[in-house]
Amino acid sequence: RKEVEQDPGPFNVPEGATVAFNCTYSNSASQSFFWYRQDCRKEPKLLMSVYSSGNEDGRFTAQLNRASQYISLLIRDSKLSDSATYLCVVNGGGSYIPTFGRGTSLIVHP
Amino acid sequence: SQTIHQWPATLVQPVGSPLSLECTVEGTSNPNLYWYRQAAGRGLQLLFYSVGIGQISSEVPQNLSASRPQDRQFILSSKKLLLSDSGFYLCASFSRTDTQYFGPGTRLTVL
Numbered sequence: 001r002k003e004v005e006q007d008p009g010p011f012n013v014p015e016g017a018t019v020a021f022n023c024t025y026s027n028s029a030s031q032s033f034f035w036y037r038q039d040c041r042k043e044p045k046l047l048m049s050v051y052s053s054g055n056e057d058g059r060f061t062a063q064l065n066r067a068s069q070y071i072s073l074l075i076r077d078s079k080l081s082d083s084a085t086y087l088c089v090v091n092g093g094g095s096y097i098p099t100f101g102r103g104t105s106l107i108v109h110p
Numbered sequence: 111s112q113t114i115h116q117w118p119a120t121l122v123q124p125v126g127s128p129l130s131l132e133c134t135v136e137g138t139s140n141p142n143l144y145w146y147r148q149a150a151g152r153g154l155q156l157l158f159y160s161v162g163i164g165q166i167s168s169e170v171p172q173n174l175s176a177s178r179p180q181d182r183q184f185i186l187s188s189k190k191l192l193l194s195d196s197g198f199y200l201c202a203s204f205s206r207t208d209t210q211y212f213g214p215g216t217r218l219t220v221l
Contacts, residue, residue, distance in 0.1 A: 041198070043200055098204070
């Protein structure tokens with residue numbers, strides 16, 4: 001079983017839609033969680049950290065469910081500029097090495 | 111905040127030629143540093159990481175090597191490139207807030 005799993009998509013949604021991605025992780029000792037965004041042919045960039053209490057940044061909401069070992073990202077009122085690949089990242093559990101998911105592709109169309 | 115520099119941005123090299131990619135980090139000291147490779151349409155593959163000067167851990171056996179001659183400098187090298195070495199090479203640093211930052215990457219094409 002892969003350590004961090006994501007649905008690769010693509011998720012094809014119209015502008016204004018709400019879309020949600022999930023990411024599951026296998027290491028119950030994981031301590032920190034992040035969502036990154038990667039545009040085509042660019043480096044990944046931090047979108048937001050995921051806290052136990054959940055956190056919101058504008059149209060983006062991230063949630064952590066430790067019991068079920070998954071994190072989620074909700075994007076409201078999708079914009080064309082949200083089209084990208086969203087990477088789930090899990091850190092900790094005694095390792096220096098963050099574990100990346102393969103990414104979920106989002107395409108927002110007019 | 112941290113800034114990661116990588117160069118060159120794009121590189122086209124013939125099979126069998128050597129390679130040297132450099133990464134430098136500003137805005138932090140004693141960072142953990144990482145080299146990743148991303149093939150077209152694929153996920154990130156960790157190649158090497160370093161927790162300090164001269165300390166290199168290899169994740170994937172291959173014809174690449176890495177060195178860390180200074181605290182904020184990380185170099186990826188090869189003596190003879192293979193076609194399969196083509197990809198997008200990313201240097202990353204692990205911050206004190208447990209967040210990874212990436213450099214802009216080098217797109218390598220081996221012909």
